[in-house]
Amino acid sequence: MTHTDTAPMAWGTNKVTVTFGNTTALREVTLDAIPGQVTAVVGGDGAGKTTLLRTLVGRIRPQSGQVSAPASTDCGFMPTGASGVWQELTVDENIDFVAAAHHLTGRELARRRAELLTAAGLEKATDRLAGALSGGMRQKLAFCLAILHQPRLLILDEPSTGVDPVSRVDLWRLISRAAAGGAAVVMSTTYLDEAERSSTCIVLNRGKALASGTPQTILTHVPGTVTTGTAPSGPPELSWRRGRQTRSWHAGPARPGEQPILADMEDTVIALALADQRQES
Amino acid sequence: MSANPTSGAPEALLVADHVTKRFGTFTAVDDVSMHVEPGEIVGLLGANGAGKTTLIRTLLGLAVPTEGRVLAFGRTPDRTTRRRLGYVPQGLGLWGTLTVAENISFACAAFESAPPALDAVQDRLVADIGLGLQRQLAFALALAHRPALLVLDEPTSGVEPLARARLWETVHAQADAGTGVLVTTHYMQEAQQCDRLVLMSRGRAVAAGTEDEIIGDTTACEVETDDWAATFAALDKAGLPVTLTGTRVRLADTTSDTVRKALESAGLTGEVHEVKATLEEKMTVIDRAPANA
Numbered sequence: 278m279t280h281t282d283t284a285p286m287a288w289g290t291n292k293v294t295v296t297f298g299n300t301t302a303l304r305e306v307t308l309d310a311i312p313g314q315v316t317a318v319v320g321g322d323g324a325g326k327t328t329l330l331r332t333l334v335g336r337i338r339p340q341s342g343q344v345s346a347p348a349s350t351d352c353g354f355m356p357t358g359a360s361g362v363w364q365e366l367t368v369d370e371n372i373d374f375v376a377a378a379h380h381l382t383g384r385e386l387a388r389r390r391a392e393l394l395t396a397a398g399l400e401k402a403t404d405r406l407a408g409a410l411s412g413g414m415r416q417k418l419a420f421c422l423a424i425l426h427q428p429r430l431l432i433l434d435e436p437s438t439g440v441d442p443v444s445r446v447d448l449w450r451l452i453s454r455a456a457a458g459g460a461a462v463v464m465s466t467t468y469l470d471e472a473e474r475s476s477t478c479i480v481l482n483r484g485k486a487l488a489s490g491t492p493q494t495i496l497t498h499v500p501g502t503v504t505t506g507t508a509p510s511g512p513p514e515l516s517w518r519r520g521r522q523t524r525s526w527h528a529g530p531a532r533p534g535e536q537p538i539l540a541d542m543e544d545t546v547i548a549l550a551l552a553d554q555r556q557e558s
Numbered sequence: 559m560s561a562n563p564t565s566g567a568p569e570a571l572l573v574a575d576h577v578t579k580r581f582g583t584f585t586a587v588d589d590v591s592m593h594v595e596p597g598e599i600v601g602l603l604g605a606n607g608a609g610k611t612t613l614i615r616t617l618l619g620l621a622v623p624t625e626g627r628v629l630a631f632g633r634t635p636d637r638t639t640r641r642r643l644g645y646v647p648q649g650l651g652l653w654g655t656l657t658v659a660e661n662i663s664f665a666c667a668a669f670e671s672a673p674p675a676l677d678a679v680q681d682r683l684v685a686d687i688g689l690g691l692q693r694q695l696a697f698a699l700a701l702a703h704r705p706a707l708l709v710l711d712e713p714t715s716g717v718e719p720l721a722r723a724r725l726w727e728t729v730h731a732q733a734d735a736g737t738g739v740l741v742t743t744h745y746m747q748e749a750q751q752c753d754r755l756v757l758m759s760r761g762r763a764v765a766a767g768t769e770d771e772i773i774g775d776t777t778a779c780e781v782e783t784d785d786w787a788a789t790f791a792a793l794d795k796a797g798l799p800v801t802l803t804g805t806r807v808r809l810a811d812t813t814s815d816t817v818r819k820a821l822e823s824a825g826l827t828g829e830v831h832e833v834k835a836t837l838e839e840k841m842t843v844i845d846r847a848p849a850n851a
Contacts, residue, residue, distance in 0.1 A: 321718020453802035457790040517723035
C-alpha cells in the first residue's frame, strides 16, 4: 500500500495471518487505518472482512503478523447486522447504556446525544424500541452508539448491508463526518460503489488481499485486458454480463485489434478474482 | 416467446393496472401501473416502506388489490399462475433442517418438475452448506419447472463480485430464452443489470426507464479543495447534505451557487463542479421532496 507524505501511518495490521482449525481466514493481510480517512474493506460473504476487523480491534489474536490499534477506550466498534443495538431498549436507553459504559454523563452526554440523533435523523424516534426500527434507522443507531465516545479509531462491520438507498446516503454522510472530524474509519462493505468513494480500500477474496490502495490506484492496475461486446470473446468462464453487454478478460496485454475498456470497480474486482484463480490453479 | 394461451395475443407476462392497496387508512401501494414482458429484466427500486413488497405480494397473488387489477399471464394471479412463476425470496426460501436432496425433492414434487443437477453436497443439511451454495440451490429450484416469469428479491446481496456475475449470467440466459424477470433491489449494481427500472416512493411509481432516463438532468456538486476536512465541516455546518468521495466533497440535490455561497461565507475556496447525480442520489432527491398530498 502506498502512503502519501500527508497521511502518516497510524494504526492497522501488518501481514496478519489468522487460522481457525484447518481454515486460513486471513493470509498476510496488511491494512492501514489513517486518521481523517475512510478505509473500505470490500469482499463477499466469507472473504474475511469480519475476521480482519475483529483482529484489528484485538478480539481475534492472529497466528502471525502485527496489529496496532489505540487503547480499547479509543476504539469504536459497530458489529454487523442487528447485534449493534439492544433490541429491547428504546433509542434513548441504548444511548444511556453505552454512555454509562464510557462514563459519559451530564451536559457532555446531552450534547453528544442531541448532536448524533439529529445527524442520524433519529431525534423523533427516541422512545421507540430499537427492535421496532427499520433496518436503516437501526444501523444509524448502531453507528451513533459506536461513535458516542468520540473514538480515534472507528471500525464499522458492514454498516450499510440491508440498508435502503436513501438511508445509505445518510449513513455515508455520518461516516464522512466522523472522518472529517479526524477519526480513522475502517468499514467493511459488499457494495463496490462504497469502495469507490473511500480514501483507500482493500479488496479481500477468500482471506487474501487481491488489491489495496486508493480506488484510483486499484482501477489503474487492472490485471490483463478487459474488453466489452455483445458476446464472450474467449472462454465463457472468463466473461461476465453487465446488463446487455458482455465483458471478456484475458491475462495478457491487449491483442492487435482489441479495444480494452476502462474498467470500473466491478469489472476490476472480477478481473482480479479471475487472475487470482488462474494463479492458484 | 409464444403467445399467451389465454389471450391469443402476445402480451405482458405481468401487468399491474392502477393498483392500489390499502391497509385500513394506510395506503401501501397508490395507483401503480407497471408490466413485465417476455425476455426483459425489470428492476423495482425504492427505499424501505416505498411499497415494493406489497406490490410484489399482489403480483404473486398473495394479496388482493383494493383497487385496480393485476394480471399474471393474462389472468388474476392464483395457484395456477403460480406454477408458471419462479420465485427466489431474499431469505432464499429453503428448508435449513432438510438436506439438499430433500429440498430438491420437495420443490420438484410441488411443481412436478425434473430435479436439477447439483454436484456433491446432496446429503448435507442446507443450513450447513454455506450461503453461496444455498443461493445456487435456491436459483436451481426456482428454475427447475421452467417458469415463464422469474421474481427475484435482492438476488445477489452480499455475494462477491465474481459469484454475483455468475448468478446474473444465469438470469440473463433466462431472459435471452424469453423468460420475463422482475427484480426488487436496492442494490445499485443489480439495478444496472436490468433493462428497465421502476422507481417507487411512498407507495407510488414515481419514475420509470433506464438508469440514465431516471437520473435525467439531476446533478450533484463536487468540490475540489486542498483542505477537504475544513470544507466538509463548513458545508456540513451550513446544513447542506454533504458526503465524502475519496478526498472530494460531494453534495446531492444542491446547486453550485448554493455551495459557492456557503464556501464564501466560511472564507474558503474550492473548485465547484456540477456532476451527474447517481441513481441513489436521485432516489434521495425524490424521497426527500415534500409530499404534494
